[in-house]
């Protein structure tokens with residue numbers, strides 16, 4: 199049975215640097231939470247504290263209500279997958295996967311069976327006798343995951359496991375490993391600086407900034423209802439516009455559009471994703487300054503008459519040809535942040 203992981207008011211300081219600042223987060227049994235945020239925001243330190251490689255200055259780590267804050271890493275029964283695959287090159291793939299089981303004195307036959315099962319599950323069933331150095335990056339990463347899962351960990355910790363893989367393989371592995379994490383009953387924390395990877399792989403995402411958590415939510419919540427400017431900027435592309443709401447209308451300065459339902463009057467910041475703008479005879483005038491053809495869509499940079507830059511996104515078959523456009527803003531697709 200998967201366990202609940204609770205990070206309770208953890209602070210970790212290195213000399214002058216507060217790497218993690220009173221962070222609390224509960225990962226429910228079987229859930230995968232992605233820790234995302236810019237470089238240096240404290241993701242890895244949080245993960246290492248759960249693994250037991252760091253002892254926090256304050257706060258507690260609990261597995262299913264049992265405090266493990268001071269339990270050494272080797273006694274926590276956590277599975278670890280890192281960016282450098284960290285496979286043992288003097289052992290075969292099969293021996294790598296069996297390693298943790300051997301350490302736990304599992305009989306040979308039983309551990310071979312379990313390793314073979316995991317390798318098959320990860321679609322590398324025929325590679326057990328290979329030397330890890332003869333495998334591709336993606337295959338090595340699967341071996342790393344099989345090895346971490348072999349010990350039936352209380353919690354699985356993954357730190358940037360897709361780093362160094364080419365874009366196409368990364369997309370495939372994200373989907374495959376994402377589904378695998380859904381299927382198997384293990385609680386996971388997944389560190390990545392890549393927010394789209396977290397969206398594919400994780401049930402919920404915790405956005406970190408400067409040692410603390412800015413927002414925890416499902417990928418859709420984080421994208422559609424960012425809690426603040428930091429999250430709106432970090433996750434996806436957003437247009438942020440200062441506006442005033444008056445009785446159901448949203449005054450953007452250069453244009454007035456319909457406000458989202460029930461938005462209270464006052465001065466606000468509007469977060470509008472590129473796809474919230476539609477090309478029609480709407481009230482927002484803009485001049486297209488740049489266009490980038492990206493296959494699935496066309497991204498455009500446009501400027502309003504009062505100098506605001508907008509990022510727009512259109513289906514290639516509907517992308518405007520002209521330099522001047524008039525746009526509508528879908529009130530159901532905007533998110534309001536109160537100033």
Ligand code: ATP
Nearest residue numbers: 212215216217236237238239240241242243244391
């Ligand atoms: P990245 O995405 O670049 O890996 P991160 O979000 O994982 O970054 P951490 O590695 O947790 O960030 O680091 C958080 C802060 O703590 C950084 O300022 C880092 O320099 C500092 N830090 C981390 N480990 C140590 C250490 N052992 N000694 C001193 N400072 C450290």
